[in-house]
Amino acid sequence: MKSLALLHAAELVTLAGPQRPRIGNELSGLGIIRDGGLLIRDGKIDIVGASDEIEEAARDAEVRAGLAVVDLGGRVVLPGFVDAHTHLVFAGNRLEDFERRARDESYEQIAKAGGGIWSTVEKTRAASEADLFAQATKHAEWFVKCGTTTVEAKSGYGLTLDDELKILRVMQRLNQETPLEVVPTFLGAHAVPRDSSAGEYVDLVINEMLPRVAKEKLAEFCDVFCERGYFDVEQSRKILSSAKKLGLKLRGHADQLTNSGGAKLMAELGAATADHLEKTDEQGMASLKSANVQPVLLPGSVYALGSTSYPRAREMIEAGLAVVLATDFNPGSSPTPSMPMVLSLACTQMKMSPAEAITASTINAAYSLNRGGAIGTLEPGKAANVAVFDCEDHRELAYWFGFRQMHSVYVRGEQISF
Amino acid sequence: MKSLALLHAAELVTLAGPQRPRIGNELSGLGIIRDGGLLIRDGKIDIVGASDEIEEAARDAEVRAGLAVVDLGGRVVLPGFVDAHTHLVFAGNRLEDFERRARDESYEQIAKAGGGIWSTVEKTRAASEADLFAQATKHAEWFVKCGTTTVEAKSGYGLTLDDELKILRVMQRLNQETPLEVVPTFLGAHAVPRDSSAGEYVDLVINEMLPRVAKEKLAEFCDVFCERGYFDVEQSRKILSSAKKLGLKLRGHADQLTNSGGAKLMAELGAATADHLEKTDEQGMASLKSANVQPVLLPGSVYALGSTSYPRAREMIEAGLAVVLATDFNPGSSPTPSMPMVLSLACTQMKMSPAEAITASTINAAYSLNRGGAIGTLEPGKAANVAVFDCEDHRELAYWFGFRQMHSVYVRGEQISF
Numbered sequence: 001m002k003s004l005a006l007l008h009a010a011e012l013v014t015l016a017g018p019q020r021p022r023i024g025n026e027l028s029g030l031g032i033i034r035d036g037g038l039l040i041r042d043g044k045i046d047i048v049g050a051s052d053e054i055e056e057a058a059r060d061a062e063v064r065a066g067l068a069v070v071d072l073g074g075r076v077v078l079p080g081f082v083d084a085h086t087h088l089v090f091a092g093n094r095l096e097d098f099e100r101r102a103r104d105e106s107y108e109q110i111a112k113a114g115g116g117i118w119s120t121v122e123k124t125r126a127a128s129e130a131d132l133f134a135q136a137t138k139h140a141e142w143f144v145k146c147g148t149t150t151v152e153a154k155s156g157y158g159l160t161l162d163d164e165l166k167i168l169r170v171m172q173r174l175n176q177e178t179p180l181e182v183v184p185t186f187l188g189a190h191a192v193p194r195d196s197s198a199g200e201y202v203d204l205v206i207n208e209m210l211p212r213v214a215k216e217k218l219a220e221f222c223d224v225f226c227e228r229g230y231f232d233v234e235q236s237r238k239i240l241s242s243a244k245k246l247g248l249k250l251r252g253h254a255d256q257l258t259n260s261g262g263a264k265l266m267a268e269l270g271a272a273t274a275d276h277l278e279k280t281d282e283q284g285m286a287s288l289k290s291a292n293v294q295p296v297l298l299p300g301s302v303y304a305l306g307s308t309s310y311p312r313a314r315e316m317i318e319a320g321l322a323v324v325l326a327t328d329f330n331p332g333s334s335p336t337p338s339m340p341m342v343l344s345l346a347c348t349q350m351k352m353s354p355a356e357a358i359t360a361s362t363i364n365a366a367y368s369l370n371r372g373g374a375i376g377t378l379e380p381g382k383a384a385n386v387a388v389f390d391c392e393d394h395r396e397l398a399y400w401f402g403f404r405q406m407h408s409v410y411v412r413g414e415q416i417s418f
Numbered sequence: 419m420k421s422l423a424l425l426h427a428a429e430l431v432t433l434a435g436p437q438r439p440r441i442g443n444e445l446s447g448l449g450i451i452r453d454g455g456l457l458i459r460d461g462k463i464d465i466v467g468a469s470d471e472i473e474e475a476a477r478d479a480e481v482r483a484g485l486a487v488v489d490l491g492g493r494v495v496l497p498g499f500v501d502a503h504t505h506l507v508f509a510g511n512r513l514e515d516f517e518r519r520a521r522d523e524s525y526e527q528i529a530k531a532g533g534g535i536w537s538t539v540e541k542t543r544a545a546s547e548a549d550l551f552a553q554a555t556k557h558a559e560w561f562v563k564c565g566t567t568t569v570e571a572k573s574g575y576g577l578t579l580d581d582e583l584k585i586l587r588v589m590q591r592l593n594q595e596t597p598l599e600v601v602p603t604f605l606g607a608h609a610v611p612r613d614s615s616a617g618e619y620v621d622l623v624i625n626e627m628l629p630r631v632a633k634e635k636l637a638e639f640c641d642v643f644c645e646r647g648y649f650d651v652e653q654s655r656k657i658l659s660s661a662k663k664l665g666l667k668l669r670g671h672a673d674q675l676t677n678s679g680g681a682k683l684m685a686e687l688g689a690a691t692a693d694h695l696e697k698t699d700e701q702g703m704a705s706l707k708s709a710n711v712q713p714v715l716l717p718g719s720v721y722a723l724g725s726t727s728y729p730r731a732r733e734m735i736e737a738g739l740a741v742v743l744a745t746d747f748n749p750g751s752s753p754t755p756s757m758p759m760v761l762s763l764a765c766t767q768m769k770m771s772p773a774e775a776i777t778a779s780t781i782n783a784a785y786s787l788n789r790g791g792a793i794g795t796l797e798p799g800k801a802a803n804v805a806v807f808d809c810e811d812h813r814e815l816a817y818w819f820g821f822r823q824m825h826s827v828y829v830r831g832e833q834i835s836f
Binding site: 093094095098099101102103104142145146300303304305306308335336337338340341342344347348349351352353354393395396398399400401402403404 | 563718722
């Protein structure tokens with residue numbers, strides 16, 4: 001049996017705690033072990049403790065046989081970040097939109113001018129599956145270099161049956177061929193295609209796309225962009241209800257640009273998450289709480305759009321919601337794969353504490369992806385997904401910003417080389 | 419003679435142009451050569467052109483003798499960033515302040531509670547010169563990893579004669595022993611020490627510190643924190659006038675927290691730069707213009723303080739000012755060494771174009787440091803300080819954010835290894 005002992009973390013941030021998403025003060029409970037270590041066996045965490053306990057356990061004859069030992073050199077060690085909202089698979093970039101936004105044009109103006117989602121749809125449709133896989137592999141490497149080991153990834157730049165399936169197959173292949181774990185979400189209802197009415201497209205999503213996605217088991221979740229100009233509450237309800245009947249779990253883009261009832265719809269349908277929530281009011285928060293829906297906050301897109309309408313994280317925490325932070329990685333509104341950058345945004349712009357931000361981007365994110373028992377903390381039995389950072393205090397992850405502090409990353413006990 | 423040919427940049431961003439700081443539309447003139455290359459001889463740029471021209475020149479027998487050739491693989495190539503405002507040398511960090519700010523305490527509240535500049539002064543005084551050098555060397559490496567090859571660095575965490583000299587000697591040693599070029603600025607008047615009145619301390623700065631700094635040639639510039647609660651306009655004028663008489667050039671922290679006349683003072687004294695300017699009004703901008711003072715904008719500190727009062731970059735550009743961007747790297751208000759992060763902030767929060775931001779952080783910054791003829795562009799005769807980025811379009815430097823795109827860095831023609 002293959003074993004790995006990781007020793008001498010300045011802070012081993014275990015996040016050990018209740019076997020459910022963390023709320024209120026629990027968000028600050030990082031379960032830090034100073035001079036901590038891990039014993040990893042066959043890709044899973046076997047023992048967590050002080051370095052001398054790990055060294056003691058490693059003296060066991062059975063363990064010693066196939067043992068490798070790594071001195072972490074007084075660094076900060078976390079479970080790999082879990083990024084619960086990304087649009088990982090797309091072709092090209094949106095540099096033209098970026099320049100237009102620097103000239104103060106709005107999201108909606110840019111879309112009307114031929115930019116926005118539609119320009120990425122055209123590039124993604126034109127890309128072969130192999131090209132798309134090559135670009136997504138580059139994105140996947142960026143994530144791992146930032147310390148992220150699991151991402152949720154949404155389709156939604158295809159908007160035809162074949163192109164949506166192509167994107168979901170790329171995710172499947174990423175899962176098999178890269179170190180990054182990818183949790184696939186079907187977001188056929190990301191935008192209404194230009195050659196279709198919303199009604200026709202909703203029918204296509206429900207009658208052709210969803211059954212095929214479910215049959216081929218290409219997605220675990222279904223998502224909808226519930227927003228003015230995209231899919232209204234009634235259309236979103238139809239799509240998500242159909243998805244639910246097919247056994248998919250639900251997530252939703254809700255109340256990003258307007259307080260349009262998205263959060264309430266996610267509560268009504270028992271979704272796992274409601275994402276964005278920049279415009280959600282107290283009633284929306286209360287409905288999320290009553291239905292145990294996790295809010296996924298995406299400060300990267302608020303920042304990159306030059307807005308100051310950050311979601312009201314403090315009120316959500318006070319309302320008892322199990323807050324999640326994610327990058328929203330996408331070429332239009334959030335071109336960052338970096339969870340440390342999101343921690344910085346959360347602390348400086350949304351007044352979350354470093355501990356709250358870390359919990360929101362590890363164990364709470366894992367629960368939102370139905371993987372709370374498998375990843376997101378450093379506890380015995382979980383996958384040995386471990387991120388090591390070149391600093392001595394976990395708060396430094398959010399404090400220093402805009403550059404790489406990641407030192408090394410382990411996925412299921414294997415160190416990733418770059 | 420040692421030669422190096424760098425070939426096949428997707429975009430060689432030369433910034434070739436007038437031999438003076440760039441204003442107005444000139445800020446957008448990046449002088450990009452596609453499939454460009456450089457011939458470097460003895461650490462200086464010899465030829466700049468299309469890759470085939472460089473290859474042709476490299477066939478010359480004299481050049482071929484000691485020639486190394488590097489294929490840049492279709493990446494973006496820039497002159498190394500010039501960061502014209504940093505507080506590079508300090509001990510420790512300010513994690514406690516960072517957490518307090520996440521609880522919404524103000525800069526001034528934190529200072530009163532024992533945080534702020536004073537806590538860094540205490541740690542810096544307590545550190546030995548060797549310890550301080552070790553910490554600053556780590557900071558210097560961060561800068562180079564972000565693509566920066568020259569920084570201005572200010573003293574100011576000593577506030578006694580001996581401690582200020584210690585900091586300036588650390589800068590001198592960084593210059594000699596690390597790849598980073600450090601331009602030293604004496605900022606004795608960074609804060610009033612606790613055991614002194616402002617008046618007494620101004621006298622100390624003028625009568626003891628400045629003569630010694632000038633005599634030992636430990637600084638090229640003198641700076642003052644001209645602000646309510648620090649040094650008022652009259653005290654700032656006294657200090658900077660004394661420095662000027664001793665042959666030092668001038669920079670100044672101006673109008674950061676209040677519109678207190680700092681910009682006008684810098685214009686009156688003919689300073690090289692006025693830095694911060696978050697609160698400067700039209701009159702302040704006009705006085706900078708009339709005296710050719712360069713504004714140094716520091717969006718990193720606005721961001722990290724959770725403020726939205728970014729300096730009015732667009733108005734300054736329209737007023738014909740030769741805008742500079744810098745990190746303001748320091749442990750309190752701007753813990754980032756990353757010029758790419760500053761480009762992102764400039765484009766998303768201050769509505770500068772990517773081209774304007776790049777000019778502001780290379781050639782304009784070089785002129786502000788009295789080095790416009792030596793660094794800041796890729797032109798024959800200049801130091802071969804070259805930053806290579808893993809992307810194909812210069813706009814990607816500001817577009818993707820929060821992670822490292824730097825591929826490799828050359829200082830005076832030598833590749834830096836990390």
